[in-house]
Amino acid sequence: MTTTVQTFQNFIGGKWQAAREGRTFANYNPATGEVLGHFPLSSTADVDAAVAAARQAFEHWRLVPAPKRGEILFRVGELLSRHKEELARIMTREMGKVLKETRGDVQEGIDMAYYMAGEGRRLFGYTVPVELPNKSGMALRDPVGVVACITPWNFPIAIPTWKMFPALVAGNAIVLKPASDTPQSALRLVEILQEAGLPEGVVNLVCGSGHEVGEALIHHPDVAVISFTGSTESGRHVAVEAAQSLKRVSLEMGGKNAVIVLDDADLDLAVEGVLWSAYGTTGQRCTACSRLIVQRGVHDHLLEKLLPRIEQLRLGDGLDEQVDVGPVINASQLEKIHAYVEIGQGEGATLVTGGACAEGEGLTSGNFYRPTLFKDVRPEMRIAQEEIFGPVLSVIAVDTFDEAIAVNNQTPFGLSSAIYTQNINNAQRAMRDLTTGILYINSGTTGAEIQLPFGGTRGTGNGHREAGIAGLDVFTEWKVVYTDYSGKLQKAQIDS
Ligand SMILES: NC(=O)C1=CN([C@@H]2O[C@H](COP(=O)(O)OP(=O)(O)OC[C@H]3O[C@@H](n4cnc5c(N)ncnc54)[C@H](OP(=O)(O)O)[C@@H]3O)[C@@H](O)[C@H]2O)C=CC1
Numbered sequence: 001m002t003t004t005v006q007t008f009q010n011f012i013g014g015k016w017q018a019a020r021e022g023r024t025f026a027n028y029n030p031a032t033g034e035v036l037g038h039f040p041l042s043s044t045a046d047v048d049a050a051v052a053a054a055r056q057a058f059e060h061w062r063l064v065p066a067p068k069r070g071e072i073l074f075r076v077g078e079l080l081s082r083h084k085e086e087l088a089r090i091m092t093r094e095m096g097k098v099l100k101e102t103r104g105d106v107q108e109g110i111d112m113a114y115y116m117a118g119e120g121r122r123l124f125g126y127t128v129p130v131e132l133p134n135k136s137g138m139a140l141r142d143p144v145g146v147v148a149c150i151t152p153w154n155f156p157i158a159i160p161t162w163k164m165f166p167a168l169v170a171g172n173a174i175v176l177k178p179a180s181d182t183p184q185s186a187l188r189l190v191e192i193l194q195e196a197g198l199p200e201g202v203v204n205l206v207c208g209s210g211h212e213v214g215e216a217l218i219h220h221p222d223v224a225v226i227s228f229t230g231s232t233e234s235g236r237h238v239a240v241e242a243a244q245s246l247k248r249v250s251l252e253m254g255g256k257n258a259v260i261v262l263d264d265a266d267l268d269l270a271v272e273g274v275l276w277s278a279y280g281t282t283g284q285r286c287t288a289c290s291r292l293i294v295q296r297g298v299h300d301h302l303l304e305k306l307l308p309r310i311e312q313l314r315l316g317d318g319l320d321e322q323v324d325v326g327p328v329i330n331a332s333q334l335e336k337i338h339a340y341v342e343i344g345q346g347e348g349a350t351l352v353t354g355g356a357c358a359e360g361e362g363l364t365s366g367n368f369y370r371p372t373l374f375k376d377v378r379p380e381m382r383i384a385q386e387e388i389f390g391p392v393l394s395v396i397a398v399d400t401f402d403e404a405i406a407v408n409n410q411t412p413f414g415l416s417s418a419i420y421t422q423n424i425n426n427a428q429r430a431m432r433d434l435t436t437g438i439l440y441i442n443s444g445t446t447g448a449e450i451q452l453p454f455g456g457t458r459g460t461g462n463g464h465r466e467a468g469i470a471g472l473d474v475f476t477e478w479k480v481v482y483t484d485y486s487g488k489l490q491k492a493q494i495d496s
């Protein structure tokens with residue numbers, strides 16, 4: 001039996017169309033190696049067309065009252081809910097994480113749609129008293145223009161929605177460039193936006209490589225904002241290049257997140273949090289826990305409890321509801337993970353479990369890596385400093401809480417941290433002293449909610465945040481308006 005593999009298109013100016021040069025690329029299921037579809041391998045000409053369409057649409061969209069823009073997003077939320085299972089399955093096939101997780105990914109998009117729909121009736125600015133009589137002053141949020149959203153493969157629906165929905169409710173138009181590993185999820189999301197009634201040109205989708213499509217967006221003079229999530233290496237490049245034209249850039253990049261377990265912790269609770277934040281989503285979350293900083297008093301006992309749980313994790317195709325851990329995204333990521341395992345061994349860390357590709361029934365055609373645990377890791381080792389983005393956890397033993405705080409803070413990243421303690425004083429100190437964008441007390445390092453700001457310190461970002469009210473900032477320009485209704489030149493104006 002032959003099955004035909006579908007060829008998909010870009011979405012530009014409200015029309016589905018092939019790449020102008022007619023090129024395509026294939027996308028594969030990381031659990032099975034199956035070809036999922038052919039997608040446009042776009043060039044600068046496609047980006048130019050998409051930006052022109054967005055630029056034109058912006059002039060109308062910015063004039064649509066924000067509550068009406070919000071109503072369209074509300075419909076998007078309803079459509080995403082209706083298609084949740086279908087979207088989750090597309091995502092699991094494209095990037096491998098298990099259905100529970102891809103359902104959660106769609107749910108984040110739904111939450112963001114409803115949250116930003118509400119912002120259509122707020123978009124709060126502020127008014128303050130001014131110095132002169134018969135004069136008022138207010139600050140308003142204006143849209144910025146065309147926003148380029150460049151997104152990674154690990155949250156193929158959620159992350160595009162974190163960027164697009166605040167940008168849209170604020171009145172901007174969009175060009176989305178999805179990761180080459182997950183174009184179909186983005187394509188289906190854009191179809192839903194179209195079905196919800198978004199006017200043509202307001203959202204455009206251009207598939208293709210970072211080196212061609214991404215570069216063309218960074219350098220395009222009509223792109224006002226670049227909202228990027230991905231690796232530190234690519235993010236730094238985006239920032240450097242975009243600086244030439246003083247483009248606004250928001251960056252969400254890597255993490256080296258830690259769970260701290262103190263001597264007074266509830267160890268059963270800690271095991272649960274560590275297990276799922278380290279190995280859930282195959283460790284491929286920017287918030288994944290890759291360091292376990294544990295006080296020596298409970299070190300051995302914690303590892304005794306954790307090890308069997310790691311070894312019991314079931315690997316396989318994420319479409320199987322019995323599976324706990326799906327594949328790694330692609331072969332080059334598999335190689336990178338294994339190279340880090342060799343680096344860890346070379347540095348003198350003790351490999352406790354894992355450390356090899358997984359074999360066995362149902363695993364031979366996919367990119368599976370065994371959940372891996374290192375102990376005797378020192379904070380300065382590369383496996384404790386660099387982002388691996390896979391199922392590898394490094395255990396660092398410490399003597400004191402002070403030492404735990406110092407170790408947590410001594411990496412180039414600062415996205416998410418967690419602490420397990422039953423002592424309120426320790427929890428309060430953690431809130432004060434851990435230099436992290438997100439802190440969890442008595443739960444693991446993952447599970448962000450969209451109504452609060454998301455992002456990190458140090459090399460994780462460049463100071464911006466996604467989600468919550470803060471998520472509107474990069475997509476809006478403050479405009480201050482003074483109105484003088486005295487009808488005459490006032491004294492303070494003459495004095496100044
Ligand atoms: N802090 C956060 O919020 C999050 C951070 N991440 C980080 O993302 C990384 C994993 O994602 P991954 O997709 O591998 O990251 P990449 O940086 O490789 O890719 C991210 C996006 O950037 C594009 N891109 C690549 N090179 C360029 C370029 N020169 N110019 C413009 N765009 C480019 C990619 O396109 P293409 O796919 O075609 O290469 C993709 O769309 C991890 O490091 C992870 O920590 C992930 C999720 C959340």
Ligand SMILES: O=C(O)CCC(=O)C(=O)O
Nearest residue numbers: 155285286287446447448
């Ligand atoms: O679950 C979370 O903390 C959100 C994670 C996320 O967005 C990511 O890892 O890319």
